[in-house]
Amino acid sequence: MFAMQGGGFLFLAVVVVLGPQAEGQPTANTEQACGRGRVDGSYMGVQGLSGNISSPNYPNMYPGNINCAWRIMVDEGQRIVIVFKALDIEDHGQCSYDYLRIRDGAGTTAASLAKVCGHTLPPSVTSSGNNVLIIFRSDYSVGGEGFDIEWSAEDLPGLISNTSCEREGGRYMGVQGLSGNISSPNYPNMYPKNSNCAWRIMVDEGKRIVIVFKALDIEDHGACSYDYLRIHDGAKSTAASLAMVCGHRLPPSVTSSENNVFLIFRSVW
Ligand SMILES: *[C@@H]1O[C@H](CO)[C@@H](O)[C@H](O)[C@H]1NC(C)=O
Ligand SMILES: *[C@@H]1O[C@H](CO)[C@@H](O)[C@H](O)[C@H]1NC(C)=O
Numbered sequence: 621m622f623a624m625q626g627g628g629f630l631f632l633a634v635v636v637v638l639g640p641q642a643e644g645q646p647t648a649n650t651e652q653a654c655g656r657g658r659v660d661g662s663y664m665g666v667q668g669l670s671g672n673i674s675s676p677n678y679p680n681m682y683p684g685n686i687n688c689a690w691r692i693m694v695d696e697g698q699r700i701v702i703v704f705k706a707l708d709i710e711d712h713g714q715c716s717y718d719y720l721r722i723r724d725g726a727g728t729t730a731a732s733l734a735k736v737c738g739h740t741l742p743p744s745v746t747s748s749g750n751n752v753l754i755i756f757r758s759d760y761s762v763g764g765e766g767f768d769i770e771w772s773a774e775d776l777p778g779l780i781s782n783t784s785c786e787r788e789g790g791r792y793m794g795v796q797g798l799s800g801n802i803s804s805p806n807y808p809n810m811y812p813k814n815s816n817c818a819w820r821i822m823v824d825e826g827k828r829i830v831i832v833f834k835a836l837d838i839e840d841h842g843a844c845s846y847d848y849l850r851i852h853d854g855a856k857s858t859a860a861s862l863a864m865v866c867g868h869r870l871p872p873s874v875t876s877s878e879n880n881v882f883l884i885f886r887s888v889w
């Protein structure tokens with residue numbers, strides 16, 4: 621990674637009392653359908669914080685001779701938990717005919733986390749890194765309803781450390797009050813490489829949090845893949861993202877839907 625550090629960010633968080641939230645949460649997941657005869661190596665990319673994936677036509681019979689692949693990709697520092705909600709795939713001792721396979725990485729040679737068929741729901745599986753590859757295959761004969769799984773991203777245990785940002789103990793820095801400024805470590809000087817900071821802002825029930833960006837100077841990248849500030853609409857990093865920012869242009873302010881936000885600032889080596 622070309623770590624071009626910048627001066628980081630500074631923003632002001634103020635609390636406002638607003639009426640109840642009417643609209644639903646934005647969903648970050650993409651639910652994909654797999655067409656017939658998909659070739660190995662080409663896959664449907666899935667990103668976000670959680671989602672459901674099911675076999676084509678589910679809950680009706682899946683087609684014969686299909687070869688579907690989904691790759692789930694979450695942020696560095698997170699892993700993927702997959703829970704089986706329904707399974708009805710042609711049964712066989714080694715699952716040699718039709719099967720659902722989950723690999724612990726992005727490629728078809730990554731270690732297998734599960735290879736399943738039949739009707740018994742397997743225990744959930746957890747990836748070791750931030751990618752899984754899901755493959756579903758059927759032969760020409762005998763089918764079933766297929767599968768329905770739910771995945772979610774969670775932080776790798778022990779990831780958020782205070783090596784390069786201050787904190788008050790626990791996993792994050794708790795921030796309370798009616799308003800406050802939060803800035804990157806060392807601001808307005810260069811933020812350190814390999815920063816991994818988290819703040820949770822918590823206000824009284826019935827109130828919401830408005831965050832106004834006052835300064836932004838974070839390594840620029842189209843998808844903010846290297847260094848970024850991310851703001852989640854809730855108490856944890858699994859809550860929907862309100863903003864993911866990098867670069868130099870001040871983003872519009874964001875408003876939480878409830879009384880918590882969770883902020884993550886990361887920089888690469
Ligand atoms: C997945 O499906 C369940 C119902 O089985 C639903 O409650 C949940 O909201 C869905 N999750 C996502 C991320 O769409
Ligand atoms: C984390 O912060 C605490 C208190 O500020 C400090 O005592 C400790 O040495 C820090 N740990 C690391 C790994 O920097």
Ligand SMILES: *[C@@H]1O[C@H](CO)[C@@H](O)[C@H](O)[C@H]1NC(C)=O
Pocket residue numbers: 632799800801
């Ligand atoms: C936040 O910083 C601004 C200066 O940028 C200052 O005027 C203001 O009082 C600070 N707010 C709080 C709550 O500390």
